[in-house]
Amino acid sequence: MPILxxxxxxxxxxxxxxxxxxxxxxxxxxxxTLIGSNGAGKSTTLKSISGLAKVKSGSIKFKKQDITNKPPHETTLLGVAHVPEGRRIFSNLTVKENLLMGAFSVKKKNIIEERMEMAFNYFPILKERLDQKGGTMSGGEQQMLAIGRALMMKPELLMLDEPSMGLAPIIVEKIFEIINQLNQDGMTILLVEQNAYQALSIANRGYVIQNGEIVLSGKGYDLIENEEIREAYLA
Structure with a gap:
């Protein structure tokens, strides 16, 4: 049964x-995963789900509840976490303050501490940099912080927009290892990614978007083997 x-x-x-x-x-x-060229509509799809872009027609349901055009803070409270393209951390806030922003709706200190420890389990570097300002961290560390902040919401659906953008190959490998581990631990993930091979390699299923339309869908490994996909996105 679909959650989204x-x-x-x-x-x-x-x-x-x-x-x-x-x-x-x-x-x-x-x-x-959603794959496609720049400007195809991948990021807009995530923004439409989270409420950052207004849908003119059609519907979006999360756990059977209509969330079409709900404000972003309401979709977040329902269990949808959106890590936007470009990370969008608070550069002037410390790592700890950024993480606490992700738990804005949580009142109990012990729950906040539990969730912070959970984030540290996936990203130990965040614990080491707790008092460091987010803007002084490397791109890879900022991406880890952005995902860690989303985990503070304890989401049921984690949406990641271009998590590998601008990162060195070794850091990309690490990010995808963590995404895979999150999924193995039970997290449902909707992933937008320019690195089509990496995305399809870990995805159960994928959709190909061109000019704002879905043109192909299938299992991740089937799309990797598709000749048109290989020529367009994997060459």
Whole structure:
């Protein structure tokens, strides 16, 4: 049974239609990835789900509840965490303060401490840099902080937008290892990623977006073997 159901959504930026009838679903426990070229509509799909972009028509349901055009803070409280492209950490705040921002709705100190320890289990470097300002960290460390901040919400669906962007290959490998581990530990993940091979290698299923439309979908390994996909995105 899908935890997320996106049905025929159309999203515009002013007069420009970014999404043209996008329909995807994500089942609990899956990694589902969206691949496509720059400007295809991948990030807009995530923004439409989280409420950062307004959907003109169509519907989005999370755990059977209609969340179409709900404000981002409401979708977050329902269990959808969105790690945006470019990380968007608070540069002038410390690592600890950034993490605490992710637990904005949690009142009990012991629960906040438990979630922080959980983040440290995946990203030990954050514990070492607890009092360091986020803006002084490397790109890879900032990406770890952005994901760690999202984990503080204890989400049921984690949406990651281009987590490997601008990172060195060795750090990309580490990030994908952690994404895979999160999934093995029970996290449902919707992943947008330019590195199509890396994404499809860990994904249960994938969707290919071109010009705001889904043009192909299938199991991750089937898409890797698809000749058109190999030529367009894996060459």
């Amino acid at each position: 159901e996106v049905n025929n959504i159309n999203t515009y930026y002013g007069g420009i239609q970014a999404l043209k009838g996008i329909s995807i679903d994500v089942t609990q426990g899956e990694i589902v």
